[in-house]
Amino acid sequence: MEGMSTKMASEQQAADGRVIGARARATRRRLLDETARFLDSNGVLELKVVDITRAIGTSPATFYQYFNDVDDAILMLAEEAGEDERALVEYFSSDWHAEDGLESALDFVDAYRRYWNANRGVLRIRNLKAEEGDRRFRAVRRRASVPMVEAMAAMVRNGIEAGRLSRSLDPFATGAAMLAMLERLLSYQVGLGRAGSSVSDLRSTLATVLHQTLAAPHLPSAGLPDRA
Amino acid sequence: MEGMSTKMASEQQAADGRVIGARARATRRRLLDETARFLDSNGVLELKVVDITRAIGTSPATFYQYFNDVDDAILMLAEEAGEDERALVEYFSSDWHAEDGLESALDFVDAYRRYWNANRGVLRIRNLKAEEGDRRFRAVRRRASVPMVEAMAAMVRNGIEAGRLSRSLDPFATGAAMLAMLERLLSYQVGLGRAGSSVSDLRSTLATVLHQTLAAPHLPSAGLPDRA
DNA sequence: TGTACATCAGTGAACGCGCGTTCACTGATGTAC
DNA sequence: TGTACATCAGTGAACGCGCGTTCACTGATGTAC
DSSP states (O other): OOOOOSTTHHHHBOTTSOBOOHHHHHHHHHHHHHHHHHHHHTOGGGOOHHHHHHHTTOOHHHHHHHOSSHHHHHHHHHHHHHHHHHHGGGGGSSOTTSTTHHHHHHHHHHHHHHHHHHHHHHHHHHHHHHHTTOHHHHHHHHHHHHHHHHHHHHHHHHHHHTTSSOTTOOHHHHHHHHHHHHHHHHHHTHHHHHTTOOHHHHHHHHHHHHHHHHTOOOOTTTTOOOOO | OOOOOSTTGGGTBOTTSOBOOHHHHHHHHHHHHHHHHHHHHTOGGGOOHHHHHHHTTOOHHHHHHHOSSHHHHHHHHHHHHHHHHHHGGGGGSSOTTSTTHHHHHHHHHHHHHHHHHHHHHHHHHHHHHHHTTOHHHHHHHHHHHHHHHHHHHHHHHHHHHTTSSOTTOOHHHHHHHHHHHHHHHHHHTHHHHHTTOOHHHHHHHHHHHHHHHHTOOOOTTTTOOOOO
16 A cells, blocks of 8 residues: 555566566556556446456456555546646636737637547446545545635636726636536537537637636627616 | 446345345435545545444445445435436526516525535535546436526527527537536535625625526616726 | 476365345325215 | 224345456566576
């Protein structure tokens, strides 16, 4: 349980602590990838070590050379996904108030969608476990999302100080709300399609909401009175 | 499988189709309630019929008199929750453009929070199953959320026609996005608390985002130019 | 360059727990007369 | 009002599948000389 250095532990050691070579590392990778594939297609509720290992033509015993149990493997996948998620902060370094601010928002939405689609199975279970109170998954999720939430919070803070945004927004909560919207809505997707909203409707809607919530541009008709 | 009238099936028959009396109905209720309690506290992943039945001092065999399996029970709980969810549309009948529009939004947020907290365990698994592709859970969720999403979509449609809202919003997708934000953010709650946003920050943030996205009031400083 | 030995990597086959599920039964409630 | 019988409701105890997990082993790769 103790004794693993957190950083990159996933790439250095077997479950018994022994250092592993290149061949072993490849096997471990295949196991992780296959686990992710199963999470994408079949879901958590019927995830079985036997299936995973058989699918890549290896034996269940092999799995236990690298992971203590399935959760262990999933946690590592979640950590990897987290690294990709953290990388998304870069999309908040451009100036969303500029003329082409909505473009920046669209770029971010697209990047987030790619990220989500590449990791949906893993993220689904990460979030479930986190919500069910698993401390390890809580921690992984927090580490992944805080940077992005903070970046959005900073924009809101600026906006409030500049008088562009309502003081009834809490910066951090606003960031979290925006992230929540993205996460959840992307997991709908299919259902939405049936209801008549295309992927591009979704895309521009998300970008618009993000943009106006975080950067408060003028609306096309800003300054019109509410209807009487 | 076939042959059950959808409406109120949960209150009329045992798993074998036999009509049941008052005593049986009470037992069934206790089973459902206990299932919900387990979903709240322990989560889906370790839900066991034996535990549920033992907790209310009855036998696993009893469970199977009323439900084909655990999913069956959960589906019924999800249907019940759905009825409560549908009832929330009423909060969109008041005029969110009125002077006290933000109050309307706050009322809705509070109601939604009560709803969510009363059903979090069930909703969590309903959404998970729906996302993993289970048709029955998909259907239950759709029936529950479409009315609310439609109500919000209608507000957006009005707003766009009146020139108050951006044309880059797709009405239905916007409604879905707002619902997504609520659902997901409420399941965070705990994590947010630790990060320094209180429940009341959360409340006013959600209400503000909803209000400005759906009803586009003037902002405190509407009409100011973007910063140069 | 070849041989012996050490270490790394992988696995077949079985064990056994835990749980879903069922069956044959007991007990409770209702009803006819 | 009491008794007999029918139906409803509940359950103890066991069966057995499916899966996680392990152990003792084989095969592959690396290294010393």
